[in-house]
Amino acid sequence: MTTMQFQNSLTGLENKMYYFALCLTSNTDKAHDLVQETFLRALTYQNKFSSDTNLIAWVYTIMKNTFINEYRRNVKAKSTLGCQSDRLHISFTKDDFYPSVDSIHAEKEIYKKIALLEDEFREPFQLFLNGYKYKEIAEKLDLPLGTVKSRIFFTRKKLCRYLSDYVN
Secondary structure, eight states: OHHHHHHHHHHHTTHHHHHHHHHHOOHHHHHHHHHHHHHHHHHHHHGGOOTSHHHHHHHHHHHHHHHHHHHHHHHHHHHOOEEETEEEEOOOTOOOSSOOOHHHHHHHHHHHHHHHHHHHHHHHHHHHHHHOOOHHHHHHHHHHHHHHHHHHHHHHHHHHHEEEEGGG
16 A cells, blocks of 8 residues: 555545544544544554555554553543542642642642651651652661651551541
């Protein structure tokens, strides 16, 4: 299949691709974006397409994988403040360009409560919030790994009690 034939076949699938993207995203703008991303990837990896295979299936697979990868990326980026199973999750969403007044107040309260903790609990927890791994925290504070884990665990439990008004 020549490049021109491939491009013509691909553009002929645009409507079908849009409806499939709409089924995946349930949003017209995101569906259009997904179709464009799929076109880009299909054209980029055209040399990987074997002309004796089904073009529609190949393109749908690209679209589905693109959607799944983007979904996973968004799930990792988003988290909530919550205390389920004695765990405290604090994270901020990329989409929150203008946080609400309530969320700003809640964030300030969280950091006030963290500041009130005893040093032995606050220091490991702040390092954990800053992205350090348990092992790195243990080395930095010269503590056994189990001690670091338990202090972070107990700090989460304390914060869950202190912040029960702000938890989902």
